[in-house]
Amino acid sequence: MTIRVTVWNENVHEQESESVAERYPEGIHGAVAAGLEEDAVDVEVRTATLQEPEHGLTEDVLAETDVLVWWSHCANHEVEDDVAGRVVDRVHEGMGFVPLHSGKNSKPFKRLMGTTCNIKYRHGGETERIWVADPGHPIADGLEGFFEIPSTEMYGEPYDVPEPDRTVFISWFEGGEVFRSGLCYRRGRGRIFAFRPGHEEYPIFYQDEVKQVIANAVEWAAPTEGAEAVWGESEPIESIDSSADE
Amino acid sequence: MTIRVTVWNENVHEQESESVAERYPEGIHGAVAAGLEEDAVDVEVRTATLQEPEHGLTEDVLAETDVLVWWSHCANHEVEDDVAGRVVDRVHEGMGFVPLHSGKNSKPFKRLMGTTCNIKYRHGGETERIWVADPGHPIADGLEGFFEIPSTEMYGEPYDVPEPDRTVFISWFEGGEVFRSGLCYRRGRGRIFAFRPGHEEYPIFYQDEVKQVIANAVEWAAPTEGAEAVWGESEPIESIDSSADE
Amino acid sequence: MTIRVTVWNENVHEQESESVAERYPEGIHGAVAAGLEEDAVDVEVRTATLQEPEHGLTEDVLAETDVLVWWSHCANHEVEDDVAGRVVDRVHEGMGFVPLHSGKNSKPFKRLMGTTCNIKYRHGGETERIWVADPGHPIADGLEGFFEIPSTEMYGEPYDVPEPDRTVFISWFEGGEVFRSGLCYRRGRGRIFAFRPGHEEYPIFYQDEVKQVIANAVEWAAPTEGAEAVWGESEPIESIDSSADE
Amino acid sequence: MTIRVTVWNENVHEQESESVAERYPEGIHGAVAAGLEEDAVDVEVRTATLQEPEHGLTEDVLAETDVLVWWSHCANHEVEDDVAGRVVDRVHEGMGFVPLHSGKNSKPFKRLMGTTCNIKYRHGGETERIWVADPGHPIADGLEGFFEIPSTEMYGEPYDVPEPDRTVFISWFEGGEVFRSGLCYRRGRGRIFAFRPGHEEYPIFYQDEVKQVIANAVEWAAPTEGAEAVWGESEPIESIDSSADE
Numbered sequence: 001m002t003i004r005v006t007v008w009n010e011n012v013h014e015q016e017s018e019s020v021a022e023r024y025p026e027g028i029h030g031a032v033a034a035g036l037e038e039d040a041v042d043v044e045v046r047t048a049t050l051q052e053p054e055h056g057l058t059e060d061v062l063a064e065t066d067v068l069v070w071w072s073h074c075a076n077h078e079v080e081d082d083v084a085g086r087v088v089d090r091v092h093e094g095m096g097f098v099p100l101h102s103g104k105n106s107k108p109f110k111r112l113m114g115t116t117c118n119i120k121y122r123h124g125g126e127t128e129r130i131w132v133a134d135p136g137h138p139i140a141d142g143l144e145g146f147f148e149i150p151s152t153e154m155y156g157e158p159y160d161v162p163e164p165d166r167t168v169f170i171s172w173f174e175g176g177e178v179f180r181s182g183l184c185y186r187r188g189r190g191r192i193f194a195f196r197p198g199h200e201e202y203p204i205f206y207q208d209e210v211k212q213v214i215a216n217a218v219e220w221a222a223p224t225e226g227a228e229a230v231w232g233e234s235e236p237i238e239s240i241d242s243s244a245d246e
Numbered sequence: 247m248t249i250r251v252t253v254w255n256e257n258v259h260e261q262e263s264e265s266v267a268e269r270y271p272e273g274i275h276g277a278v279a280a281g282l283e284e285d286a287v288d289v290e291v292r293t294a295t296l297q298e299p300e301h302g303l304t305e306d307v308l309a310e311t312d313v314l315v316w317w318s319h320c321a322n323h324e325v326e327d328d329v330a331g332r333v334v335d336r337v338h339e340g341m342g343f344v345p346l347h348s349g350k351n352s353k354p355f356k357r358l359m360g361t362t363c364n365i366k367y368r369h370g371g372e373t374e375r376i377w378v379a380d381p382g383h384p385i386a387d388g389l390e391g392f393f394e395i396p397s398t399e400m401y402g403e404p405y406d407v408p409e410p411d412r413t414v415f416i417s418w419f420e421g422g423e424v425f426r427s428g429l430c431y432r433r434g435r436g437r438i439f440a441f442r443p444g445h446e447e448y449p450i451f452y453q454d455e456v457k458q459v460i461a462n463a464v465e466w467a468a469p470t471e472g473a474e475a476v477w478g479e480s481e482p483i484e485s486i487d488s489s490a491d492e
Numbered sequence: 493m494t495i496r497v498t499v500w501n502e503n504v505h506e507q508e509s510e511s512v513a514e515r516y517p518e519g520i521h522g523a524v525a526a527g528l529e530e531d532a533v534d535v536e537v538r539t540a541t542l543q544e545p546e547h548g549l550t551e552d553v554l555a556e557t558d559v560l561v562w563w564s565h566c567a568n569h570e571v572e573d574d575v576a577g578r579v580v581d582r583v584h585e586g587m588g589f590v591p592l593h594s595g596k597n598s599k600p601f602k603r604l605m606g607t608t609c610n611i612k613y614r615h616g617g618e619t620e621r622i623w624v625a626d627p628g629h630p631i632a633d634g635l636e637g638f639f640e641i642p643s644t645e646m647y648g649e650p651y652d653v654p655e656p657d658r659t660v661f662i663s664w665f666e667g668g669e670v671f672r673s674g675l676c677y678r679r680g681r682g683r684i685f686a687f688r689p690g691h692e693e694y695p696i697f698y699q700d701e702v703k704q705v706i707a708n709a710v711e712w713a714a715p716t717e718g719a720e721a722v723w724g725e726s727e728p729i730e731s732i733d734s735s736a737d738e
Numbered sequence: 739m740t741i742r743v744t745v746w747n748e749n750v751h752e753q754e755s756e757s758v759a760e761r762y763p764e765g766i767h768g769a770v771a772a773g774l775e776e777d778a779v780d781v782e783v784r785t786a787t788l789q790e791p792e793h794g795l796t797e798d799v800l801a802e803t804d805v806l807v808w809w810s811h812c813a814n815h816e817v818e819d820d821v822a823g824r825v826v827d828r829v830h831e832g833m834g835f836v837p838l839h840s841g842k843n844s845k846p847f848k849r850l851m852g853t854t855c856n857i858k859y860r861h862g863g864e865t866e867r868i869w870v871a872d873p874g875h876p877i878a879d880g881l882e883g884f885f886e887i888p889s890t891e892m893y894g895e896p897y898d899v900p901e902p903d904r905t906v907f908i909s910w911f912e913g914g915e916v917f918r919s920g921l922c923y924r925r926g927r928g929r930i931f932a933f934r935p936g937h938e939e940y941p942i943f944y945q946d947e948v949k950q951v952i953a954n955a956v957e958w959a960a961p962t963e964g965a966e967a968v969w970g971e972s973e974p975i976e977s978i979d980s981s982a983d984e
Contacts, residue, residue: 092362092406094628112360114433116338118477126486129729131895131916132719136586136681140719145896154482157869158475158883160338160434163904165409165657170895170908170916175482178869178908178916187360188406189628227624227632229404231364236400236421237621240372340874375975377649377670378965382832382927386965391650403623404637409658411903416649416662416670424623424662424670435874473870473878483867584854584898604852606925608830610969618978646974650967652830652926655903667974679852680898721896723856728892728913732864 003043003222006065007033008057010075011049013200020200028071028198031205032100032214036069039215050075055083062086067096067218070103071198084108092188096221098214101198104161109194112187113161119179120156123201126174128152130181130197130209134168139182139193139216147209153199155179161194169213171196182213184220191221249289249468252311253279254303256321257295259446266446274317274444277451278346278460282315285461296321301329308332313342313464316349317444330354338434342467344460347444350407355440358433359407365425366402369447372420374398376427376443376455380414385428385439385462393455399445401425407440415459417442428459430466437467495535495714498557499525500549502567503541505692512692520563520690523697524592524706528561531707542567547575554578559588559710562595563690576600584680588713590706593690596653601686604679605653611671612648615693618666620644622673622689622701626660631674631685631708639701645691647671653686661705663688674705676712683713741781741960744803745771746795748813749787751938758938766809766936769943770838770952774807777953788813793821800824805834805956808841809936822846830926834959836952839936842899847932850925851899857917858894861939864912866890868919868935868947872906877920877931877954885947891937893917899932907951909934920951922958929959 009029013020024031029047036045048056050072062068068087072079084107091097091112099109104117128149132140156177162185169182181196195213198204205211255275259266270277275293282291294302296318308314314333318325330353337343337358345355350363374395378386402423408431415428427442441459444450451457501521505512516523521539528537540548542564554560560579564571576599583589583604591601596609620641624632648669654677661674673688687705690696697703747767751758762769767785774783786794788810800806806825810817822845829835829850837847842855866887870878894915900923907920919934933951936942943949 088360111357114334114358114360116434118475120477120480122480122482124486126482129914132721133895133897133916133918134901135719135721135896136678136716137718138716141717143719145720145722154480156480157871157908158477158873159871160475160477162408162431162433163411163872166901167905167918170918172910172914172916174484174486176484176867176910177480178871178910180871180905180908185408186628187408188362224628224630225633226629227627227635228637229364229406229624229627230637231366231404231406234366234368234400234402234423236368236372238420238422240370240420375668378967379649379651379670379672380655381650381965381967382924382962383964384962387963389965391966391968403625403662404627405625409626412655413659413672416672418664418668418670422621422664424625424664426625426659426662432874470874470876471879472875473873473881474883475870475873476883580852603849606826606850606852608926610967612969612972614972614974616978618974646972648972650969652967652969654900654923654925657901666976666978668976669972677900679900680854721856721898723858723896723898726858726860726892726894726915728860728864730912730914732862732912 003218004064004066005036005043005045005069005218006061007045007047007069009047009049010072011051012075013073023203028200028205032069032071035205035211036215036218039211040218043218050078055079057083057087059086062090062095065095066223067098067221069098069100069214069218070106071100072106073102073200076105076107079107084111088112091190091192094189094223096218096223097190097192098217098221099194101196104194112192115162116160118160120177122154122175125151126154129172130169131172133170134166137166137168138220139168139213141216142212143209149197149204149207152197152202152204155196189223189226193217193221249464250310250312251282251289251291251315251464252307253291253293253315255293255295256318257297258321259319269449274446274451278315278317281451281457282461282464285457286464289464296324301325303329303333305332308336308341311341312469313344313467315344315346315460315464316352317346318352319348319446322351322353325353330357334358337436337438340435340469342464342469343436343438344463344467345440347442350440358438361408362406364406366423368400368421371397372400375418376415377418379416380412383412383414384466385414385459387462388458389455395443395450395453398443398448398450401442435469435472439463439467495710496556496558497528497535497537497561497710498553499537499539499561501539501541502564503543504567505565515695520692520697524561524563527697527703528707528710531703532710535710542570547571549575549579551578554582554587557587558715559590559713561590561592561706561710562598563592564598565594565692568597568599571599576603580604583682583684586681586715588710588715589682589684590709590713591686593688596686604684607654608652610652612669614646614667617643618646621664622661623664625662626658629658629660630712631660631705633708634704635701641689641696641699644689644694644696647688681715681718685709685713741956742802742804743774743781743783743807743956744799745783745785745807747785747787748810749789750813751811761941766938766943770807770809773943773949774953774956777949778956781956788816793817795821795825797824800828800833803833804961805836805959807836807838807952807956808844809838810844811840811938814843814845817845822849826850829928829930832927832961834956834961835928835930836955836959837932839934842932850930853900854898856898858915860892860913863889864892867910868907869910871908872904875904875906876958877906877951879954880950881947887935887942887945890935890940890942893934927961927964931955931959
């Protein structure tokens with residue numbers, strides 16, 4: 001079954017920095033979308049950006065989105081509260097959500113986690129080695145025991161998120177830190193995979209293993225059917241002995 | 247070490263319903279506070295209500311609160327967003343949080359969970375039998391295998407919360423439903439225990455086992471020291487080979 | 493991709509009790525296998541029993557098994573330690589494992605859990621209502637909010653197992669107990685789903701919802717590819733400053 | 739309340755290697771016990787070793803042990819199955835269990851986990867930096883954001899254990915690996931904390947932070963009261979409509 005993916009990008013650095021624009025001429029969203037079309041088994045990919053009306057995430061777009069991949073950084077606070085709430089609601093209904101890199105600071109992710117999502121960080125470029133801590137997880141499909149990103153921003157522990165359902169990746173950094181780089185959650189019916197890599201200053205989204213992980217994550221996060229859920233006032237199924245009430 | 251507890255109550259039913267006012271002449275907060283003073287080992291209890299300035303939850307009060315016990319129902323939406331945010335921030339810093347009954351619909355709890363917290367429910371009064379599912383948990387200290395609430399509102403599954411850290415209690419209802427009645431979470435440094443019992447129409451907060459569980463929960467949710475956490479920009483600890491950068 | 497299922501049954505009650513033999517003329521294994529062939533999307537099903545050499549679970553059979561469905565009860569102690577160990581090893585390598593009913597007392601399940609797996613129980617027949625606590629879970633695919641087993645043995649909490657990854661089902665019993673009836677775990681690469689229903693004295697394995705759940709569980713528990721895992725002695729990847737060693 | 743601690747050590751390297759004997763003249767058990775007496779708030783410490791009758795872990799000793807700290811390495815297979823089973827039983831009843839370093843390969847730990855507990859490793863000595871991933875956890879009480887072990891054996895991911903209840907520490911290694919160095923579990927009523935540091939070739943058990951963590955772990959793992967647990971055949975609490983049985 002075709003998975004309908006929307007890749008969302010704030011798309012700000014690409015407008016403001018020549019070097020980012022050169023590195024990602026179709027935008028980070030364009031690079032991620034192209035990677036998915038190449039690697040994911042059966043996907044239909046569209047993109048959306050902050051600058052579009054309703055940030056491109058209208059009720060209609062979200063209703064037709066199975067998995068939302070999200071990149072954001074400097075403009076997290078510019079996302080309208082209503083749109084963020086709409087994303088959260090759709091996750092509760094079953095839409096997969098894959099925040100990349102500083103998408104961990106986005107309004108939808110922070111609302112879904114209920115924590116600050118604080119981290120340590122360092123700009124400047126250093127080696128990151130991403131270890132597979134959970135080799136049985138489908139998001140690690142096809143990987144070797146680790147892969148390296150030759151130059152990247154550092155993220156370091158403690159990472160203020162709830163204890164995850166599964167810790168798929170843990171990163172080693174040249175400067176001496178560690179970080180839980182791939183974490184799985186469920187909120188309502190929706191599956192969430194927070195993936196650390198992907199700073200705008202490096203060509204990380206063209207790297208094979210990164211593309212592979214994002215494709216795996218999209219397949220993993222796609223909604224499944226599940227059971228009916230009825231909430232609200234309910235009639236009793238068994239008879240109640242009302243004489244026992246006070 | 248003395249645990250400083252604040253028992254918060256919206257305190258609306260007590261004003262509007264004569265029967266609630268008769269049942270809880272000191273308010274639900276007064277009954278819960280009295281129970282704690284009786285059962286918890288070393289506590290200092292104050293109360294606060296919706297009607298006070300800043301709902302009685304000023305920066306100062308929260309700074310001096312180790313554990314916040316919370317009862318709310320019909321006025322959940324009247325809690326100021328800022329006050330709700332302040333409570334959430336304090337939980338992240340380590341304050342324990344014990345929402346009772348429909349406190350599960352309160353702004354702080356929903357923000358900490360990141361889900362809808364939806365349930366089934368039924369008014370009218372029926373037997374609830376609360377089973378200890380996790381007899382090794384300190385919140386179950388001193389209980390037998392189960393206890394009963396003779397007449398209460400029903401809450402039924404599915405309960406739309408994240409998978410808990412521990413499921414301490416599961417309820418059986420006369421009308422045929424089940425419910426996870428005692429769930430543990432951590433968010434940041436703060437411990438959260440969501441406890442189902444406690445509808446305003448029944449004298450539940452005078453019941454021994456209920457008082458015992460709330461006292462246990464307060465002791466369990468009290469902050470502990472932990473380690474230092476430093477977030478933000480960080481200098482490298484190891485030397486970085488900058489020649490390797492692109 | 494075809495899922496290769498082995499349905500294992502101790503097959504003792506069928507030999508010793510006329511009424512069980514009449515209820516399950518092809519054995520419980522035969523009934524479960526027939527149900528899977530009817531309901532699971534793409535499966536190849538074989539059966540094996542205690543009485544066969546190596547209980548029908550030779551290295552070869554297990555090597556060709558993607559998911560092992562297991563029913564056992566009175567003969568749990570008759571399973572050879574070596575065969576139990578072989579099952580556990582295969583689960584670590586990725587084989588799915590679906591113990592049914594008192595299969596929760598089987599050697600493989602207890603070794604995978606590391607706990608006693610103790611419960612309360614009661615023979616005699618009473619209504620069980622199985623509630624979906626996790627409507628977003630694929631093992632609940634296609635179900636309504638609950639289903640009933642009109643007459644069954646009771647299992648009651650506390651259930652001495654590790655806190656599960658997900659609680660999919662919770663049962664209500666007519667006699668007043670509750671039970672976590674559908675629990676998910678992973679051990680190594682293997683997925684485990686412990687499903688409560690299925691006493692030999694009742695025609696439970698012919699019931700539509702039960703067949704549906706077992707089919708869903710088999711699909712959920714099927715192995716996925718994952719990443720390479722290398723264990724043992726390892727060469728350093730980074731150069732080590734040996735002058736710093738004591 | 740005084741916590742009764744037993745520190746168990748296989749005590750083999752100390753007999754066979756002069757350098758280990760010089761480093762740990764009272765044995766590793768002696769060093770750990772001395773550290774606990776210094777750092778833990780209210781403990782009564784005894785030691786036991788492999789060479790004693792029943793390895794020093796008789797029914798009586800275990801019955802009087804609140805927390806068992808365990809060091810083992812080359813002689814894991816020499817521990818009698820019965821004694822290992824007795825330790826596991828006591829954990830189920832509530833005894834805390836703190837396996838240090840290659841105690842992760844001990845029979846009790848492997849039985850409690852239900853997995854292989856496989857890792858990568860490397861001898862020779864290199865820097866380990868242990869990061870606090872969960873600064874709100876009491877086992878991290880009093881620590882800064884990280885501490886370093888100047889020279890140690892490496893352990894690397896993947897670590898084949900069940901997803902833990904909490905990940906308290908994650909290690910960075912000079913040679914390029916990462917490891918989840920402090921993991922919390924519960925099995926039955928017993929709390930388990932697996933702590934990585936402590937190779938016999940290095941004076942790690944004299945290091946302040948290591949002593950602090952072990953003292954914290956002992957306090958955390960001490961048994962609590964909990965509720966009564968009744969297992970086995972049970973009378974119904976509610977009346978059962980036997981006419982409804984088939």
